[in-house]
Amino acid sequence: EADIYQTPRYLVIGTGKKITLECSQTMGHDKMYWYQQDPGMELHLIHYSYGVNSTEKGDLSSESTVSRIRTEHFPLTLESARPSHTSQYLCASTYSTGELFFGEGSRLTVL
Amino acid sequence: AQTVTQSQPEMSVQEAETVTLSCTYDTSENNYYLFWYKQPPSRQMILVIRQEAYKQQNATENRFSVNFQKAAKSFSLKISDSQLGDTAMYFCAFMNPPNFGNEKLTFGTGTRLTIIP
Numbered sequence: 001e002a003d004i005y006q007t008p009r010y011l012v013i014g015t016g017k018k019i020t021l022e023c024s025q026t027m028g029h030d031k032m033y034w035y036q037q038d039p040g041m042e043l044h045l046i047h048y049s050y051g052v053n054s055t056e057k058g059d060l061s062s063e064s065t066v067s068r069i070r071t072e073h074f075p076l077t078l079e080s081a082r083p084s085h086t087s088q089y090l091c092a093s094t095y096s097t098g099e100l101f102f103g104e105g106s107r108l109t110v111l
Numbered sequence: 112a113q114t115v116t117q118s119q120p121e122m123s124v125q126e127a128e129t130v131t132l133s134c135t136y137d138t139s140e141n142n143y144y145l146f147w148y149k150q151p152p153s154r155q156m157i158l159v160i161r162q163e164a165y166k167q168q169n170a171t172e173n174r175f176s177v178n179f180q181k182a183a184k185s186f187s188l189k190i191s192d193s194q195l196g197d198t199a200m201y202f203c204a205f206m207n208p209p210n211f212g213n214e215k216l217t218f219g220t221g222t223r224l225t226i227i228p
Binding site: 031035040041042043045048049058061070090092094097099100102103104105 | 144146148154155158161164168200201202206208214215216217219220221223
């Protein structure tokens with residue numbers, strides 16, 4: 001299995017709370033990504049990073065923000081969660097070979 | 112922008128049979144990468160097979176093979192001797208070449224494959 005970890009795996013919170021989804025990889029990959037996936041549906045890229053201090057917004061607009069202060073760490077933050085943010089969030093990383101290594105995902109439910 | 116289309120939302124097949132999943136894509140680029148990813152229920156997404164567009168030979172990984180038709184922009188996945196562990200969502204994906212400045216995967220909508228015992 002790939003060495004990329006996401007926490008928490010499951011999170012249920014109330015509207016208006018601030019949350020941070022953690023993603024760490026031990027493979028030394030420069031490129032990291034966050035995808036949003038509704039159950040049984042396609043993946044939508046919401047953020048990506050090509051290295052430390054590099055972050056870009058993806059194809060799907062998202063109210064979340066990301067940071068990349070260390071190569072191995074790429075957290076995603078929602079300042080004020082809403083029910084519309086309920087989804088699964090998948091973190092991934094890669095070398096420049098095109099193969100993405102995915103974490104197990106963080107399933108977020110906002111009540 | 113590139114698009115990836117998977118026209119089969121769900122498929123099922125008897126164990127040990129062969130199944131083919133379809134994928135078409137749209138791009139104006141000549142060089143690119145195509146992938147099939149597998150997402151088992153409640154488990155990590157993993158790479159099944161990869162094809163580089165400049166290679167004419169179809170990629171093969173054990174029981175998994177692709178039929179890459181560049182002119183038709185078609186990239187189907189064939190699973191031979193299907194096993195219960197093949198039950199999963201399968202996503203077709205497209206990526207521009209590394210160092211192209213746009214190294215993002217574009218995914219299709221997925222095909223839910225069920226292998227019947």
